[in-house]
Amino acid sequence: MIETIEIDKAFNVAAVRKHFPALQREVKGKPLVYFDNAATTQKPQAVIDALVNYYSHYNANIHRGIHTLAEEATAAFEATRDTVQQFINAASREQIIFTGGATEGINLVAQTWGRQNIKAGDEIIISSMEHHSNIVPWYMLAQEKGAVLKIIPINEDGELMMDEFHKLLSEKTKLVSIVHVSNVLGTINPVKNIIAGAHSVGAVTLVDGAQSTVHLDIDVQDLDCDFFVFSSHKIYGPTGVGVLYGKKELLESMPPYQGGGEMIKDVYFDAITYNDLPYKFEAGTPNIADTVALKAALDFTKWIGKQKIREHENELLCYATEQLMQIEGLKIIGNAKNKVSVISFVVEKVHPQDLGILLDNRGIAVRTGHHCAQPLMECYKIPGTARASFAMYNTKEEIDSLITGLQKVIKMLL
Incomplete structure (x- = not known):
């Protein structure tokens, strides 16, 4: 039985987030920003129950x-x-x-x-x-x-x-x-x-x-x-x-x-x-x-509604893409006209793993590596990428945290 928490017609992401206990925790003293959803999503209380x-x-x-x-x-x-x-x-x-x-x-x-x-x-x-x-x-x-x-x-x-x-x-x-x-x-x-x-x-x-x-x-x-x-x-x-x-x-x-x-x-x-x-x-x-x-x-x-979820995720994708493109030296890998809320990127002269480790120190979870797609990495002639993937419970404010974190991490590494 899903506990009744009102989800308004405009998609209330704050109400959605209340269903996911893991999102309430901190990582290394920072609020968790979970952008590893393409690897696995967090679980709502209904599933845990x-x-x-x-x-x-x-x-x-x-x-x-x-x-x-x-x-x-x-x-x-x-x-x-x-x-x-x-x-x-x-x-x-x-x-x-x-x-x-x-x-x-x-x-x-x-x-x-x-x-x-x-x-x-x-x-x-x-x-x-x-x-x-x-x-x-x-x-x-x-x-x-x-x-x-x-x-x-x-x-x-x-x-x-x-x-x-x-x-x-x-x-x-x-x-x-x-x-x-x-x-x-x-x-x-x-x-x-x-x-x-x-x-x-x-x-x-x-x-x-x-x-x-x-x-x-x-x-x-x-x-x-x-x-x-x-x-x-x-x-x-x-x-x-x-x-x-x-x-x-x-x-x-x-x-x-x-x-x-x-x-x-x-x-x-x-x-x-x-x-x-x-x-x-x-x-x-x-x-x-x-x-x-x-x-x-x-x-x-x-119950949440796939159409609402899709619209929200697409809004996050567009916002994150726009913000990431402003970071000097960062290149997005994959710019298909038709895509879901997954963004892989590389930063010139920075190893993806270093990005992942330092972002984790700020409570931000992204995936790094070849993502079990080594032949694809060969196509782009890169060893791997950092990947941010968004779900129904992610917010623009979390994307802002990612952008700020990336800017500080890149400055630190370069």
Whole structure:
């Protein structure tokens, strides 16, 4: 149950912030300014309460149990599946597979559909801006099968070169796996057009929605993607939970990912019958508590209103971009026309890690490094960036603190 704190029609960020206990703390004697939301978001009290409530009142293993606690836990777990189905507009609940995160979802597809369907000489297309999670599984599969990994290039602004993508497509293309929103650049990719292009040559598509699900309205039926993955912890939910959506006919054709309890109907030493969807892919005791709390996160996001959140975040993005561009020697990496509230930047003659450490001394949390996107760093010929990423609870005043902090830190280092 979400505690009633009034959120006015104009989006009251002060009221929103009251829901997030972590935002009330100090870091090194300074009020916390949390700009690492692309890595993980902070959790509202509703999510924390959902976790405590599960462990305090109906902690039990799910499915098969006939006692009251087991039935209550099962109902709560499966209610999250229904909520996810509605949140991404899947056609049926059987298409929602719970995983350990977006990374596991991609690996599941690679190790089941991929190993079953990719053969020597086949081609897999990804992009230059992929997170390692959407590179390494396909690299491993290509190495195993003798397939070819092809890469969509980007322009200087951090946008996919769509003409080059269409040139890569051929009858050899079997899979196009693409990030919806770049975790480094904030670029929103034209995934609907990419999916249509892939389908025109008979290829299957996977969309990495780890960064997009928190910012954008997701409609998997409208996108027509074959697979879609996202993580709970990037949309105000707990860590250790993710979702794989798949078209039903594909999921039904795929072998199980792991063996164990729940994913079977009958087990004998000479024959095994696998369970129906979605349970065929959910072996063993799942992460029950965190899956239950994911529902609270999605309900909270819906309650605040995605459109309001998006407008607020875009206002922060525009304001921060304008202010950062005034800092001498600072360069923003990625200036796509269509992007979410993520800004990566470098400062001439200053290592990003030094920026991160000194900003942390001022209570400001930013991410530094290659952000699990080393090939993208190669494109820009840089070792890494500092990254500020904004969420529903961030403010312009916090951005002012970042700007002031950067100016003082740069002056100190130079």
